[in-house]
Amino acid sequence: MASVDSYRQLVQDLLEDYSKVDFNNPDLETELIFDTQRDRYQVVHVGWSNKRRVYGCVLHLDIKDGKIWIQHDGTEGGIALELVERGVPKHDIVLGFHSPFKRQFTEFAVS
Template sequence: MARIADYPIYIEEILRNYGQYTPAYGDVEVETVIDREQQHYQLLTVGWNKDRRVWGCIVHIDIKGQKIWVQHDGTEEGVANLLVEKGVPKQDIVLAYHAPYKRQYTGFAVN
């Protein structure tokens, strides 16, 4: 079972792995944004595709209290699933992109 002190390490590892991918279109970069002090973690796309600006958040995760809050997850496999594979208990992961009343049905923490 993972320890809370290991959660930032797991999150950073997952984001860095996703950050290695290069979008198949335009002049677009993937940026990993890590704020260890405030415990905010993001993976962003930024650049241009022809004459259109590209910017978007792929993943946004916060650590609040003793839990990992997945604020946004634009990945196919789901970062919460990857965290569970690393030993993080489901009760320590909140899928914050679901409405609070729906979280009880996710199998993860409610808050």
């Protein structure tokens, strides 16, 4: 298991990369929300598109008990695979958006 500090930095860097996606819409903002005291990290879209309000969490990751918990993943490819590509072992990644029963059938941590 890597240190929580290294996971903190890795998660922040990864979410920062996601926040740089350009939607060519000046009325749509991507917000990074980092709570480093409680280890909660989010990417949220806020604004307007085609006269409609846009507000939604794209990614929500927590660090609990030395593991990275993916609470919400609204990406196409999946943030878990990107974490693995960046060196996080699968046993340190929990797919929190799956029920505890279903997690046992994935290749990632149960909790």
